Amino acid sequence: MTASKLASRSTLFTLLAGLLLVVLIGWRIAMLGDYTFARIVQDFLNALTLGSLYALIALGYTMVYGIIRLINFAHGEIFMLGSYFAFYAMTLTPMHWGLALLITVLLGGTVLLVLRSLFNLEEPKRTAALALLIFAGTFFLLAFRNMGWIEALLLSMLATGVAGVLLEAVAYRPLRGAPRESMLITAIAASFFLQNMGQLLFGPRVQGFNAETILNRPLNFTIGEETVYYTGILIVVPTVTAVLLFVLNLFVSRTKLGKAMRATAQDAEVAQMMGVNVNQVIALTFFIGSILAAAAGVMYAIRFGQIHPLMGLIPGIKAFTAAVIGGIGSLPGAVLGGLLLGFIEIYVVSLFPTLSAYKDVFAFVLLILILLFRPSGLVGEDLTEKV
Amino acid sequence: MPEPLLELKNVSAYYGPIRALNQVDMVLYPGEMVCLLGGNASGKSTTLKTILGLVQVGEGEVYFRGERIDPKPTSYRIEKGMAVVPENRRVFPKMTVRENLEMGAYLRNDAKGIKEDLDYVFSLFPRLEERLGQMAGTMSGGEQQMLAMGRALMSRPKLILMDEPSMGLAPKLVETIFKIIKTVNERGITVFVVEQNANIALSIADRGYVLQTGEVVLEGPAQDLLHNEAMRRAYLGEV
Numbered sequence A: 001m002t003a004s005k006l007a008s009r010s011t012l013f014t015l016l017a018g019l020l021l022v023v024l025i026g027w028r029i030a031m032l033g034d035y036t037f038a039r040i041v042q043d044f045l046n047a048l049t050l051g052s053l054y055a056l057i058a059l060g061y062t063m064v065y066g067i068i069r070l071i072n073f074a075h076g077e078i079f080m081l082g083s084y085f086a087f088y089a090m091t092l093t094p095m096h097w098g099l100a101l102l103i104t105v106l107l108g109g110t111v112l113l114v115l116r117s118l119f120n121l122e123e124p125k126r127t128a129a130l131a132l133l134i135f136a137g138t139f140f141l142l143a144f145r146n147m148g149w150i151e152a153l154l155l156s157m158l159a160t161g162v163a164g165v166l167l168e169a170v171a172y173r174p175l176r177g178a179p180r181e182s183m184l185i186t187a188i189a190a191s192f193f194l195q196n197m198g199q200l201l202f203g204p205r206v207q208g209f210n211a212e213t214i215l216n217r218p219l220n221f222t223i224g225e226e227t228v229y230y231t232g233i234l235i236v237v238p239t240v241t242a243v244l245l246f247v248l249n250l251f252v253s254r255t256k257l258g259k260a261m262r263a264t265a266q267d268a269e270v271a272q273m274m275g276v277n278v279n280q281v282i283a284l285t286f287f288i289g290s291i292l293a294a295a296a297g298v299m300y301a302i303r304f305g306q307i308h309p310l311m312g313l314i315p316g317i318k319a320f321t322a323a324v325i326g327g328i329g330s331l332p333g334a335v336l337g338g339l340l341l342g343f344i345e346i347y348v349v350s351l352f353p354t355l356s357a358y359k360d361v362f363a364f365v366l367l368i369l370i371l372l373f374r375p376s377g378l379v380g381e382d383l384t385e386k387v
Numbered sequence B: 001m002p003e004p005l006l007e008l009k010n011v012s013a014y015y016g017p018i019r020a021l022n023q024v025d026m027v028l029y030p031g032e033m034v035c036l037l038g039g040n041a042s043g044k045s046t047t048l049k050t051i052l053g054l055v056q057v058g059e060g061e062v063y064f065r066g067e068r069i070d071p072k073p074t075s076y077r078i079e080k081g082m083a084v085v086p087e088n089r090r091v092f093p094k095m096t097v098r099e100n101l102e103m104g105a106y107l108r109n110d111a112k113g114i115k116e117d118l119d120y121v122f123s124l125f126p127r128l129e130e131r132l133g134q135m136a137g138t139m140s141g142g143e144q145q146m147l148a149m150g151r152a153l154m155s156r157p158k159l160i161l162m163d164e165p166s167m168g169l170a171p172k173l174v175e176t177i178f179k180i181i182k183t184v185n186e187r188g189i190t191v192f193v194v195e196q197n198a199n200i201a202l203s204i205a206d207r208g209y210v211l212q213t214g215e216v217v218l219e220g221p222a223q224d225l226l227h228n229e230a231m232r233r234a235y236l237g238e239v
Helices: A001-030 A037-068 A075-092 A095-120 A123-143 A149-175 A180-202 A231-252 A258-266 A269-274 A278-305 A314-327 A331-351 A354-374 B042-052 B074-079 B095-106 B112-125 B126-130 B142-154 B170-187 B199-206 B222-227 B231-234
Strands: A219-224 A227-230 B006-015 B019-029 B031-040 B057-064 B082-085 B159-163 B190-196 B207-212 B217-220
Touching: A001 A354, A037 A227, A037 A231, A037 A258, A037 A278, A075 A149, A075 A180, A075 A278, A075 A314, A075 B190, A095 A123, A095 A149, A095 B057, A095 B207, A123 A149, A123 A258, A149 A180, A149 A227, A149 A278, A149 B019, A149 B217, A149 B231, A231 A258, A231 A278, A231 A331, A258 A269, A258 A278, A269 A278, A269 B074, A278 B074, A314 A331, A314 A354, A314 B231, A331 A354, A354 B159, B006 B199, B019 B042, B019 B057, B019 B217, B031 B042, B031 B170, B031 B199, B042 B057, B042 B159, B042 B190, B074 B082, B082 B142, B095 B142, B112 B126, B112 B170, B126 B142, B126 B170, B142 B159, B142 B170, B170 B190, B170 B199, B190 B199, B199 B222, B207 B222
Parallel strands: B031 B190, B031 B207, B082 B159, B159 B190
Antiparallel strands: A219 A227, B006 B019, B006 B057, B207 B217
């Protein structure tokens, strides 16, 4: 009784808040006077791009939380690693063949080991075929190609996915069964560790990330008399995000491993009783979350043109906020929350230029409001722990 | 005597410093239906978890189909032919009935055999076939119990372990469920059922064990236990 009353009250609140927001925005647009259709389109494109990036990162937070109830604070650093891997892949190739061979053996070997344990590849024939493909592909890319952004993106996704699995194996797996606070603090430590390791390995300087011209070539068009500034990356980010979301959705709803992941999130012990190897599923979750973060990292770097070892911090926290706003543990929630945050950030700055210095604040104000009035998030169902 | 399907030899299990099982010996022969009785906190569920590998054996040995399995992981034991109907049913609430059944066949790759077993499950529980697309969490307790049993059967097990199948169900439904358990058992699947409801469990089982504070205090043919004085006083609610 009380639960349904509460639910209807929070729905009412959401409706009222939405209505208030629409009125406020309408009033503001009318006040501004010069807020033309072209600007609406411009803001929409910018917001969609930013929101897509947040959504990709937020998925990693929400998936890991769904499986082991851990806020993986090092996820922002995984995102940072993704952009650096792509950076080096693009700037250092083609390499001297000896160096390329060494990196191929190191990287390919780790990738193979991780993939084997993730997908239970027991047939030696299949493993050999996969090994050949990975080693030959990596070596070819490193030694003979000036890597383009697509190749670098794919290679970075694979390498970052493996880095995520290693992070889980080194930092979190030994703590399985420990109190949740221990895991949480370890996650914060892992985050600091990766930031400092990044500064040590990559240098603390900001590096320019010069993507190919095709992504930065202006594709401006005009609406009426005004110009909408448009570049390739503004198409690429939402498209790549949509493709990745589609594939992820297929994986989770159709494949055996995807179903095992959902089952583990709902009841890990019973999933184990069905024969699911829970460690494998957890590693797989980190793998997928890190792949998505790497994609976001590479595209973020292309969009904003520079990278540095601490770049994961703010997008990481924002994406975490997005995951909570959407309802942590829920995949559609993370996407919705990410997009919402992207739109809020862009439109606040556009509608209230005087407040642009506070743009980061609005995300967190929204977080507080959501936590106060709808603690399970926009699409999260219930927060009560299973009994 | 045939080779036992499952054997617990001198098994003790611990939760931290607390001993939950004390030198338990049990044996199940192929095709039998055996029930495990006992009051609250007598170690019934721990026994099941020890057999499954969810609780580690402190001392003693567990054999399944002639192989020592206590050092093996849960997934290995499932693959070798165990299946569980857990306490409180515990179906996956946000998965459909079909997906729940598929999870039961998680370790199998023979599409044809899985289809046959799906048809067998539907023949036992026609209700599940009607509800294939429904989210399991929205079904009634009885339907969830049927789903949990169907899910266990989907692995084509040699041994089914059931934890309190009667819990929280209406008496009429309990009768139905136990009738189906008997049908499953008559198909040659060994059943090991943990029950609070000693009357109904003993009325269909071949043999029974009674646990008290982690020790086997009584064992024997079900009919004997049903008429055992001490047993009746302690568990069947007679003064």
